Amino acid sequence: MKATDARDYFRQVFGGSPDVIGSAPGRVNIIGEHTDYNGGQVLPIAIDRRTYVAVRARPDGKSSRIVSHRESTAAEFDVRNFAASGEWWDYMTGVCAAMEAAGARLPQFEAIVHTDVPLGSGLSSSAALEVATAVALGQIVSEPPDMRKLALLSWHVETQFVGVASGVMDQFASALCLEGHALHLWCDTLETEQVVMPDAVLIFDTASPRGLRASQFNERRSECEEALAVLRRSHPSLLHLAAASLDDVRSADLAPRIRKRALHVVEENARVEKLVMQLMQTRTVAGEILYQSHESLRDNYECSTPELDWFVDMVRGKPGVTGARLTGAGWGGCAIAVGDIDALAEAAEDLKSAYETRFGRKPGTWLTRAGSGARIEDAKS
Numbered sequence: 206m207k208a209t210d211a212r213d214y215f216r217q218v219f220g221g222s223p224d225v226i227g228s229a230p231g232r233v234n235i236i237g238e239h240t241d242y243n244g245g246q247v248l249p250i251a252i253d254r255r256t257y258v259a260v261r262a263r264p265d266g267k268s269s270r271i272v273s274h275r276e277s278t279a280a281e282f283d284v285r286n287f288a289a290s291g292e293w294w295d296y297m298t299g300v301c302a303a304m305e306a307a308g309a310r311l312p313q314f315e316a317i318v319h320t321d322v323p324l325g326s327g328l329s330s331s332a333a334l335e336v337a338t339a340v341a342l343g344q345i346v347s348e349p350p351d352m353r354k355l356a357l358l359s360w361h362v363e364t365q366f367v368g369v370a371s372g373v374m375d376q377f378a379s380a381l382c383l384e385g386h387a388l389h390l391w392c393d394t395l396e397t398e399q400v401v402m403p404d405a406v407l408i409f410d411t412a413s414p415r416g417l418r419a420s421q422f423n424e425r426r427s428e429c430e431e432a433l434a435v436l437r438r439s440h441p442s443l444l445h446l447a448a449a450s451l452d453d454v455r456s457a458d459l460a461p462r463i464r465k466r467a468l469h470v471v472e473e474n475a476r477v478e479k480l481v482m483q484l485m486q487t488r489t490v491a492g493e494i495l496y497q498s499h500e501s502l503r504d505n506y507e508c509s510t511p512e513l514d515w516f517v518d519m520v521r522g523k524p525g526v527t528g529a530r531l532t533g534a535g536w537g538g539c540a541i542a543v544g545d546i547d548a549l550a551e552a553a554e555d556l557k558s559a560y561e562t563r564f565g566r567k568p569g570t571w572l573t574r575a576g577s578g579a580r581i582e583d584a585k586s
Contacts (some may be wrong), residue, residue, distance in 0.1 A: 211257035227341030241372030244445025251382035299366030332375035405546035410569035413537035492528025499530035508535030
């Protein structure tokens with residue numbers, strides 16, 4: 206999909222040309238799972254699937270309108286008088302609200318959304334929509350595109366306007382990633398660095414039912430908070446769980462289940478640092494670290510599934526495949542394999558049919574390299 210598709214769709218819906226087209230990618234996390242909300246480190250990349258938002262100001266002052274090529278319902282609202290609706294466009298109107306609160310004076314506008322970021326697969330389609338909207342509307346009001354500022358604004362939209370208690374990783378990856386690089390992000394300080402990553406990535410969506418995902422996720426967050434509270438009895442200055450040491454966790458009076466959660470967070474945080482160091486030295490993802498991450502997510506955090514384990518077991522040892530693990534929250538969703546793009550493409554074809562035979566569901570697969578973050582695609586001078 207290209208910006209020309211968005212421009213053509215805008216003409217089809219509204220006639221004429223947009224004033225600006227902004228775009229932002231989905232993301233996938235290479236390593237650093239369940240570390241973000243524990244103050245730890247993550248290493249996402251932008252994928253080569255993008256969301257495009259094309260906007261045109263309405264000088265006639267009539268109400269604003271938003272249309273998406275994927276949705277059957279459209280939004281019509283007053284840019285200075287609306288509330289959250291529970292509909293898909295909240296990710297965009299929330300950006301309007303945040304920009305207005307920050308002092309921007311938005312005009313009424315017409316906008317379309319055109320995207321090939323898969324929905325419901327854990328690839329951050331919502332963050333891509335928020336960031337692409339923020340980039341495009343920033344251009345409308347002539348604000349220089351400060352991507353870090355727009356990432357934070359988009360995160361506040363997700364957590365405060367939409368009401369999803371997520372970490373900052375998704376919006377930061379969508380806004381700040383560079384082509385050919387992974388984004389090393391410290392979630393406590395928001396410090397970032399770009400790390401060259403030439404390896405290709407196969408994303409494998411298990412299409413698993415996710416009925417327990419939200420409740421299990423909330424339970425793990427609560428368990429991590431319990432671990433931190435116990436650790437602070439002997440280490441009162443401990444800012445967050447990821448800052449604890451292995452000795453801290455092993456010596457603390459933690460229940461076995463809570464200790465397992467804490468061990469995963471602390472060890473996973475160290476795995477991010479180790480993988481980044483090896484990437485910088487060799488420009489190749491250390492596959493064994495990915496396998497260690499998966500084993501910890503399976504055994505200590507207990508958020509894997511038979512389908513995710515099957516994928517990791519099946520790709521282990523395949524020529525040209527460096528490593529694999531589940532990615533995202535778990536309890537369904539996606540896994541990744543990293544390595545040579547031709548080897549991954551061949552593996553994907555074999556795995557799709559084998560998975561459908563084994564589990565009776567058709568998986569989604571996408572091949573990607575580390576892509577670029579948000580940008581202005583086109584704008585009237």
